[in-house]
Amino acid sequence: MTTGQTPVMEIRHVFKRFDATQALDDVSLILYPGEVHALIGENGAGKSTLIKIMTGIHRPDQGELLLDDEPIEVHNSQEAQGYGIAAIYQEPMVFPDLNVAENIFISHRTFGPIVRWKQMYREAERILTQLDVKLDVRQPARGLTLAAQQAVEIAKAISLQVRVLIMDEPTASLSAHEVRQLFNIVDALKEQGVAILFIGHRLEEVFEIGDRITVLRDGKWISSTPRAQVTADAIIRDMVGRKVEDFFVKSQTESGERLLSVHGLGKEGVFQDINFDIHQGEVLGFAGLVGSRRTDVGLALFGIEQADEGQIIFDGQERKIGSPQQALDLGIAYMSEDRRKLGLVMPMSITTNISLPTLKNYLSSLGLIKHKDEMATAEHFREELTIRSPSVEVEVEKLSGGNQQKVMLSKWLNANPKLLILDEPTRGIDVGAKADVHHLVNDLAAQGIAIILISSDLPEVLAMSDRVLVMREGRQMGVFTRDEATQEVVMTAAMGQNHAKNQTVVETRA
Amino acid sequence: MSRNLQRLKSWEGVLLLILVATIILNSTLAPSYLRVGNWINLFELSIEKIIVALAMTFIIINAEIDLSVASTMGLTAGVLAWLHMQGAPFPLAVIAALLMGVIAGAFNGFWIAYAGLPSLVVTLATMIMYRGGARILLEDRSIGEFPAWFSHLGQQPMVGPLPFALILFFALTILAIVVLHYSGFGRYVYVIGNNRDVAEYSGVKVRRVKMILFIVSGTAAALAGVLFAARLGAVRGDLANGFELDIITMVLLGGVSIFGGRGSMGGVLLSILIVLNLRNGMSLLNLTGHLQSGVIGVLLILSVLIPNMAAGVQGWLHRRRQAKIVHET
Numbered sequence: 001m002t003t004g005q006t007p008v009m010e011i012r013h014v015f016k017r018f019d020a021t022q023a024l025d026d027v028s029l030i031l032y033p034g035e036v037h038a039l040i041g042e043n044g045a046g047k048s049t050l051i052k053i054m055t056g057i058h059r060p061d062q063g064e065l066l067l068d069d070e071p072i073e074v075h076n077s078q079e080a081q082g083y084g085i086a087a088i089y090q091e092p093m094v095f096p097d098l099n100v101a102e103n104i105f106i107s108h109r110t111f112g113p114i115v116r117w118k119q120m121y122r123e124a125e126r127i128l129t130q131l132d133v134k135l136d137v138r139q140p141a142r143g144l145t146l147a148a149q150q151a152v153e154i155a156k157a158i159s160l161q162v163r164v165l166i167m168d169e170p171t172a173s174l175s176a177h178e179v180r181q182l183f184n185i186v187d188a189l190k191e192q193g194v195a196i197l198f199i200g201h202r203l204e205e206v207f208e209i210g211d212r213i214t215v216l217r218d219g220k221w222i223s224s225t226p227r228a229q230v231t232a233d234a235i236i237r238d239m240v241g242r243k244v245e246d247f248f249v250k251s252q253t254e255s256g257e258r259l260l261s262v263h264g265l266g267k268e269g270v271f272q273d274i275n276f277d278i279h280q281g282e283v284l285g286f287a288g289l290v291g292s293r294r295t296d297v298g299l300a301l302f303g304i305e306q307a308d309e310g311q312i313i314f315d316g317q318e319r320k321i322g323s324p325q326q327a328l329d330l331g332i333a334y335m336s337e338d339r340r341k342l343g344l345v346m347p348m349s350i351t352t353n354i355s356l357p358t359l360k361n362y363l364s365s366l367g368l369i370k371h372k373d374e375m376a377t378a379e380h381f382r383e384e385l386t387i388r389s390p391s392v393e394v395e396v397e398k399l400s401g402g403n404q405q406k407v408m409l410s411k412w413l414n415a416n417p418k419l420l421i422l423d424e425p426t427r428g429i430d431v432g433a434k435a436d437v438h439h440l441v442n443d444l445a446a447q448g449i450a451i452i453l454i455s456s457d458l459p460e461v462l463a464m465s466d467r468v469l470v471m472r473e474g475r476q477m478g479v480f481t482r483d484e485a486t487q488e489v490v491m492t493a494a495m496g497q498n499h500a501k502n503q504t505v506v507e508t509r510a
Numbered sequence: 511m512s513r514n515l516q517r518l519k520s521w522e523g524v525l526l527l528i529l530v531a532t533i534i535l536n537s538t539l540a541p542s543y544l545r546v547g548n549w550i551n552l553f554e555l556s557i558e559k560i561i562v563a564l565a566m567t568f569i570i571i572n573a574e575i576d577l578s579v580a581s582t583m584g585l586t587a588g589v590l591a592w593l594h595m596q597g598a599p600f601p602l603a604v605i606a607a608l609l610m611g612v613i614a615g616a617f618n619g620f621w622i623a624y625a626g627l628p629s630l631v632v633t634l635a636t637m638i639m640y641r642g643g644a645r646i647l648l649e650d651r652s653i654g655e656f657p658a659w660f661s662h663l664g665q666q667p668m669v670g671p672l673p674f675a676l677i678l679f680f681a682l683t684i685l686a687i688v689v690l691h692y693s694g695f696g697r698y699v700y701v702i703g704n705n706r707d708v709a710e711y712s713g714v715k716v717r718r719v720k721m722i723l724f725i726v727s728g729t730a731a732a733l734a735g736v737l738f739a740a741r742l743g744a745v746r747g748d749l750a751n752g753f754e755l756d757i758i759t760m761v762l763l764g765g766v767s768i769f770g771g772r773g774s775m776g777g778v779l780l781s782i783l784i785v786l787n788l789r790n791g792m793s794l795l796n797l798t799g800h801l802q803s804g805v806i807g808v809l810l811i812l813s814v815l816i817p818n819m820a821a822g823v824q825g826w827l828h829r830r831r832q833a834k835i836v837h838e839t
Contacts, residue, residue: 304711324713334711342711345704347771356701357712363694411712 005032006069008195009054009085009164014063016049016219019401021428023049024060025219031164031195036186038198038210042239042491043290043456044427046219047199051166054197055087056080067163081107084163086156090172092149096142100124103141104155127155130192131185147178154185158192165189166197171205172291183209201289203232203495215239232497233488240458240487248438249463250445256280259450260419262301265310270296271474274310278419278450283441285465285485286454288494292471294454295337298421301452302334303327315418328357331418335408337427337454339401343408346397350389351378353396354411381410386436402433409440420444421452426460438464458487472496521765521816525780528809532784536791543790550671552786554741557675558583558734559753560782563760564686565730567778568723570761571690573703573770574622574629576727580753581640582614583735588644590736591653591745600657608732614640615728616721623720637754645747654744664740675737682730687775699723703770759806760785763813784809 009031016024024046031037041047052058054065056074064071067083074080094103101124124137133151135144141152150170157165167186171179186209189196200206206213207227214224215238222238258279266272271293278284286294299305301312303321312319314330321327327334336342344353355362355374362374378392385406389399396407405425412420422441426434441464445451455461461468468485470477470493477493536543553560562579569576586607593603614636621632668674690696698719702709709716739745764781766773785806792802 302711324711325715328713336711341705342707345701345708347704348701352697352701356709356714359694359697367693367695368688369692369694369697 005034007031008033008067010066010069011050011054012064012066014050014053014060014065016046016053016058016061019428021219023219024053026063027216027219027221028063029197029214029221029224031197033163033193033195034190035211036190036196036198036209038200038206038213039216040200040203040206040213040235040239041216041222042458044218045216045239047216048168049219050216051087051168051197051199054080054085054164054166081160084161085166086160086162086164087166087168088150088153088157088170089168090170092146092153094141094144094149094152097140099138099140100128100135100144100152101137103152104137104159106156107160123159124155127158130158131155131188133181133185145178147174147181150174150182151185154189158189158194162194164195164197166199168199169201169290170198171200171202179205201291201495203235203497206235207232217241232492236488236491236495236497240491248435248442250283250438250442250465252466255282255466256448259315260301261311261313263311263313265297265300265307265312267296267300267305267307267309270305271300271471272309274471274476276469276476276479278452280418280448280450281445282467283445283451283453283465285461285468286452286471287456287458287461287468287490288471288477289456291473292494293474294471295423296474297471298334298423298452298454301327301332301419301421304334328415328417331416332421333357333412333415333417333419334421335412335423335425337424339404339408344396344404344411347395349395350382350387350392350399350407351375353407354378354381354392354414357411357415377414378410381406381414385410385440400430400433402429402436405429405433405437409437413444417449419450419452421454423454424456425453426455426457458490462487462490470494521813522774522777522780524812524816525764525777525784529780529784529787532787532791536787536794539791539794543794546671548790550673550676552790553676553679554673556756556782556786557679558738558741558750559757559760561675561679561682561734561737562727562730562753563757563778563782564682564775565723565727566757566761567686567764567766567773567775568690568699569629569727570758570766570768571703571770571773572699572720572723573706574720574723575633575758575768576618576629576724577633577754577758578614578618578636578640579727579731579734579757580750581637581644582611582728582731583738583750583753584644584747585614585640585647586610586732586735587739587745587749588647588747590739592647594656595653600660604660604736607736608729611728611730611732611735612725613728614731615725618728619721619724622724623717629724641747641751644749648745648747650747652744652746656740656743660740661743664737664743675741678733678737683775683779690775695719695722700771703772705771756785759810763806763810765813768814781813 007030011027011029014024014027027046027050029037039047049058053060056076056079065074066072072083074083095106101121104124104127105120121137128135128137131151131154135148135151141149170182174182186196198209210227212224212226213230213235215222215235217239222241256279258277261277263275265274274297276284288294296305300307301321303323303326306322312321319330340346351374354377362370364370375392381387382389382392387403387406389403396404399407426437441451441453453461453464462485467479467481468490469479470490472494480489542548566576566579589610590603590607593606594600618633618636621627622629663674666673669677690699698709698714701714702716702719706716735750738750760782761778762768763785764773764778766778788805789802792805
C-alpha cells in the first residue's frame, strides 16, 4: 500500500553510545504517510533511544534524520514539534487544572495575547470530531481516564500539524475497550496521512495495528516486515536471536532445603497470584518485559511494598514482611536496579556504603562507629570482588558503573543474606564487570545462598538460572526448568502468546 | 569524601581567613578586645542562638529545616513565666518548660517524619502557632521576679569567669561533634540527608531518625528559651522573635548545604565565631545594626557561591586536562 509513496521521515544509519552501552548500532527506518510502523524489541533493544533521537532529546553520534528527503537536525522537542514530529507516552502529560481545549492548544501562540475562547473551543471540538472522540472541551483534564488524556495529547499533536506521531507503548495501562478506542483514533490519523511509529509490547496489538513491523535487538536493526508476511514465531525469533552460549553458564549445583515459598502473593493493581518456591543454593530467574512487575514482587519480599494477599513462608514459618529491617533480620536482601537513586549514596565513601545496612555491627556500646572495623570489611570486599579504586575512602560516584555495582553487591553480601534478590545486576556495566558478576552469582549459589535474579537480559537469565519464572503485566505466566526454558519459550510467555506450553508447568517442584 | 571535603575545606579555609582578619582588625581597633572578659561577653550575648544552631546543623544536614525554633523558645519561656506567675514551684516550672520543648519538637517531628509533610511548611505553621501560644499565655505582660538562683544562673560567672550557659555550650558542642561525626546516628543523619531512599532501602529507620532530630531541636530551643529568660530576668510573648533566621544563617554560613548531606560542626563553629566577632568589630567601627546585617547577608551569599564556583573551576580544569589527554593520544 505504501510502495511508490514518498517517505515523510527517514532515519539513516544512526549510532548512539552511552558509556559502556552501544544503545543504537546502525539503525535505519523509513516512515511513510498514512502508515503505522510498529517497532518491537526486548527491554534495552534501543527503542527509547531511537524515540529520544527523533524528538531531539539526544543527538545521534553518527547518522542522520531526513524529513521530506532533507536532512534535519533536532536539538529539542520544540524543534521537533516545528518539524511536525510529536510523541505521546504511556503516561500522558496533561495539565490537570486546565480544560481539554486549553490542553490541546497549550503550545500555541497563534491565538495572540488575548485568548479567544470561543474560537479555541470550536477548533478543539473540530479536532476531536475528526478523531471521532467525544469529550467536553470545557471539562478540566483532571479526572479524565488515561485513554481520554491520550486522546487529548493526540489532538494536541494534530493541532500542531503533526506529520510523524510516535506512540511509546500507549496501550500499556489501557483496558481492552480503551485500546479499541485508541486504535480507532489511530485509523483516523492514518486517513489524514500521518505517519505513525507505534512502539508496542503486546504482539497481538502490534499485528493488528502495524502495517510494517520492525524488530530491534541490542541496538541493532534486525528486520522490517510488512504485516502480511509476518508470523509470531518469526518475530520472537528475531527478538531473542542472541546466543546463550556466549554467556558464562551457571554450574549445576545440588540445591538444598526449601528456603522460601510464596503462595498466591498479590498486591492490588500491581501483581497477582504469584506462586513459587526457592531452595538454598538455587538461582531462580525472573524474566519478563517492562511493566511485568517483577521488581514489585522483589520489593514485596523486601518489605518496601507490602503485598496485600497471599502467604510468604520463609525458613518454614509464615512471615509478614513489613519493612526492610524485618527482611534484613530474616536474611533477605534486595539489590536495586537503580544504583544512583536507590542503591548507593553516591557522594559518600565505599566504606560508608558497604557498612550501611549492617552499621549496628560496627558500633561500640556507646553507639560510636568503629571506623577501623568497617574499613577492614570494605578492604576485604575490595580484594574479594576486585573493586578498582585507590582506596575504600573514595566516594562511589568516582567509580565506574561496574565497580559501583560491585560496591552495591558487597553492601548486601556483608549482610549475610540467605536469600539475595538481584534486580538487573548487570545493566549498564561493561563486559568484564558483567562476567565478574556472573561468576560471583555462581559462587554465592554454591555457598548455599538462594538467589532471585531479575533480569531483562534474556540470555543472561537463561544462562544463570536453575529455573525461570516468567511474568507479564503482573501475572505469573509460568515457571520453566532449565531444560524447558529456551529463549523462544520464555519470550513467548513474556509476550503473552499462548501457543507454547506455558501454563503446563506452573506447579513448581515440591 | 575527598571532593566534598575539599570543597568544604576550601570554604572552611575562607572562613578561617575571614575570622583571622576580623580578629586582627578588632584588636587594632580596640585594645580591650582580646581580653577574656570581652570574649565571654561576646558569646554570652548570643549563647541561646548558638545552642539552637548546634541542633539546627543536624536538621539541615538531614535535608530538613526547623523554622519554629525561635517561637519554641518564646513558648517554653512563656510556659516558665506563666507557671511562675501562677505560683508553681520554680524548678517544676523549668521542667515543664523543657517538657514543652520536647512536645513542640515531637509535634513537628510527627507531621514531618510520619505524615511525610515538608518540614518547611510544618515548621512555618508551628512557628506561628507556638508564637501564638506564648502570646496567649503572657498577653502584653512582662513577667519577671524570678528566684535569685535562676537569675544568677543566667548572669553570674559560675566556674571561674564562665557563666553556666557557656559551660553548657562547651559540653553540648563536644556532644554534637561526637554524635555528628563519630556515632552511628550521625552517619544516618548524613546518609538520609544525601539520599533518603537509599537509606530506606538499606533498612535505616529514616522516620525515627527524623523524629529524634526534631525532638532534639525542640528540646535545644526550650533549653535556650529558659537560659534566655534567666539572662534577661523577664519574659515577654515576643521573646527571641526572629531568631530563627540568625540561627539558620549561622549554620548555612558554616558551609552546611541547604540541600542536605554536606557540612560539618567545625564549619558551623567557625561561622559562629565569625558572626560574633564581625558584629563586635562593626560595632567598634560604629556601623549601624542594619549595615551589619547587610554584611552578614553578603557573606551568606558568598558561602553558597564560592564553593560552587570552586567546583566549577575544578570541573573546567578537569575537562581541559581530559581534552588535552585525548588530544595527545
